[in-house]
Amino acid sequence: MNITSTYEKYADRNPLRPALVTAKETLSYKEWNNLIQKTAGWFQNYSKKPLKVAFLLQNSLEFLQIFTGASRAGWTAIPLDPRSSPMELEERLSLSSPHVLLTSASLSRKLSFTKKFALVEDWKIEVEKTLPSPVLSVDPLSPFYMGFTSGSTGKPKAFLRSQKSWVKSFDCNKTDFHMHSEECVLVPGPLVHSLFLYGAISTLFLGGTVHLLERFSPSAVLSLLKSKNITTVYSVPTMIEALLSKGEKVNSSFKMLSSGAKWEPSTRQKALALFPFMKHYEFYGASELSFVSVLNNENRNHASSVGTPCQHVSVKIVGDKGEILPPREIGTVYVKSELRFLGYLKGDGIDSPNEWMTVDDMGYLDEQGFLYIIGRKHNMILYGGLNIFPEEIEEILKKHENVQEAAVIGVTDAYWGQKPLAFIVGNASKRELSSFVRKHLSSYKVPRLWRFVKELPYTSSGKIARQALKNHLETEEIQ
Known part of the structure; x- marks a missing residue:
């Protein structure tokens, strides 16, 4: 081979x-x-x-x-x-x-x-x-x-x-x-x-x-x-x-x-x-x-x-206690595959994964075996004990006619633990966007903070560069 x-x-x-x-x-x-x-x-x-x-x-x-x-x-x-x-x-x-x-x-x-x-x-x-x-x-x-x-x-x-x-x-x-x-x-x-x-x-x-x-x-x-x-x-x-x-x-x-x-x-x-x-x-x-x-x-x-x-790929959804979840229940996505990598370089050797492995994406399978990704576990915002996935909010924001691009990250808050902050490329107002998100998602998922920018940073693979956005907050005042 x-x-x-x-x-x-x-x-x-x-x-x-x-x-x-x-x-x-x-x-x-x-x-x-x-x-x-x-x-x-x-x-x-x-x-x-x-x-x-x-x-x-x-x-x-x-x-x-x-x-x-x-x-x-x-x-x-x-x-x-x-x-x-x-x-x-x-x-x-x-x-x-x-x-x-x-x-x-x-x-x-x-x-x-x-x-x-x-x-x-x-x-x-x-x-x-x-x-x-x-x-x-x-x-x-x-x-x-x-x-x-x-x-x-x-x-x-x-x-x-x-x-x-x-x-x-x-x-x-x-x-x-x-x-x-x-x-x-x-x-x-x-x-x-x-x-x-x-x-x-x-x-x-x-x-x-x-x-x-x-x-x-x-x-x-x-x-x-x-x-x-x-x-x-x-x-x-x-x-x-x-x-x-x-x-x-x-x-x-x-x-x-x-x-x-x-x-x-x-x-x-x-x-x-x-x-x-x-x-x-x-x-x-x-x-x-x-x-x-x-x-x-x-x-x-x-x-x-x-x-x-x-x-050559199998997928299962696993709960917090290691149990396999039924259709439409959200958990961690695990994959068994002949296509996966050998592992990470560790010194002179290789740190190999288990037979079933995850990159910490969260999602679910439906009754027909279609996979749905909700968000990545390490992107998750813990707001007052409630889990918020930025990707879910971004999907809604991008449906607004005056939003070209959107990205959501969590920022530290002394009371809530973290609060969702939205970066927006577009012409809509904060009030308008808050109302729009509230129509589609639970109220606790509405961003509490907003930042309007000319463009968003992306990785070479076309994904939002979330770390770059967090670095951006260190030099720019949050609106």
């Missing part, structure tokens, strides 16, 4: 089929397979023992070349985010301890704190001189990919994925997303975000063509949808909103795969008006869990859910 094990087959069967298309170049499967064999050869020449390679690169052929070549050689690939500060990069490198560090000349200034890196421009010349290497026999449970996620403290945690977990995930593309080997897949977002990296790697494993953007551009996405035979687009909600803001109609047929947050009903209506032949797949998951569930256009009666469990 290696994420590159099918490349030779495609190179033999259909050598001229495009594997990877960028604005600068197109590589056929024959060229791609040869390049990855040489890249794996370079890693094996560096060390017969599997090591770790970190790389700081923008979206590029070289990014995917390093990731897949390292995998083929049995190494662990560690993508670093170009948007990170030097301090954040130093923190992640200290945590992951790579043996090789690669970057581009344009990004090398971000690594000014160390001289232990090589420029990818020079590295490519070395690879070109290397003899190709066949696929090695690699332990399917050994780590091949290290990513980073932040805990409640904001400090990075390194998670590890195995070859087997990703190869098993590729089954979801076929079974849950109805994809095939002739797909032309547009990857418009940053490859350092695992959703877009997975989109590219799974497409290459299945024999499709990857169209890769150097950076997200709504105009570029719309242009490709109109001019190329794009069959699938990976996205997050913020990207979809940017596409819709252009107001351009696209009459081609394609699948839109999105994660990160639920689509609002108004967003769905706009999307279907501008993209009448689009089929939307909305999936729920996490860095640690991979895919958990998927919802598509055909399940309109369950639009507020996150769908049913994906291939």
